[in-house]
Amino acid sequence: MGARCEAASRLRWLGVVFTFVAAAGAARAQEAPSPARPNLEIIKLHWEKQVRLPRNFDPSVISTGGTFNDPASRTSSAAPSSAIDATRAATRAQSAAAGGSDGFPATPGRLPVFYIYSMKLKNVGPKSIEGIAWDYLFFDAANKNQLGAHQFLSYQKIPADKIGALKAQLRSPPTRVVRTADSATRKPAKLIEQSVIQCVLYADDSVWKNPQSRDGVCELLKDNKVLTKRKPG
DSSP: OHHHHHHHHHHHHHHHHHHHHHHHHHHHHHSOOOOSSOSEEEEEEEEEEEEOOOTTOOTTOOOSTTOOOOGGGOOOSSOOSSHHHHHHHHHHHHHHHHHHGGGSOOOOSSOOEEEEEEEEEEEOSSSOEEEEEEEEEEEETTTOOEEEEEEEEEEEEEOTTOEEEEEEEESSOSOOSOOOBOTTTOOBOOEEEEEEEEEEEETTSOEEEOTTOOTTHHHHHHHHHHHHHHSOO
C-alpha cells in the first residue's frame, strides 16, 4: 500500500513539472521576435564615374567688350613700303591673333571626378519611409574579401508599396585596393556589389534598426534629418 502511494505521489510531481515546462515554452513562443529584415525590397544597385567641368567655367563667354573683331580680317591702312615693314606687319598680325584667343577661358588641366552611388528600392511595409541609412559594399568575386565600403544617409519620402531611388555622390572610388587582372583575359577582377540597410526612419518618427548595425546610426539618421530641415532652401 505504501509503495502505491509513493508511486502516485511521484506521478503527480512529474505532472506538475511537465505542466510548468509546457507553460514556459508557450510563453516563449508568444514573444514577438524582433524583425531581422526591414520591409524593403532592393531592386537595383548602380554606381558610375563622372568627370565635370567647374561650375564657373563657361566656354561661350568671350570678353571682348561687347564686340568681336576677327584678327584675320584686319588690314593695314597703308601697304608696306619695304620687306622690313612687311615683316613687322606680319608680326603684329600674329600677335593680335594670339591676343584675340585669350578671350576664351582656358580649360582646367585637371577636372574633378565624382562617383555617383544609387539604390532603387520598394517599400513593401505599411508605413511611409522618410530616411534610410545604408551601406554600399564591394567584394572580390574570387575570394569574397571586402574591398570597399561607403556609408550614406539618404532622405526621401517613399510611401507604402511605392518605389524610390536614393543617390549619393563621393569623391572616393568604389575601392582603393588595386585589383589584379585575370591572366587569361587580362581583365580586372570582378566585383560583387551589395547593399546593407542599417536603419530606416518612418514618417511617424519610429525606426527599424538592423540588429548588427553600428551604435548610434539611428540617432544620427534622426538628428541629420532635423538639421537638413533647418537649412535654408
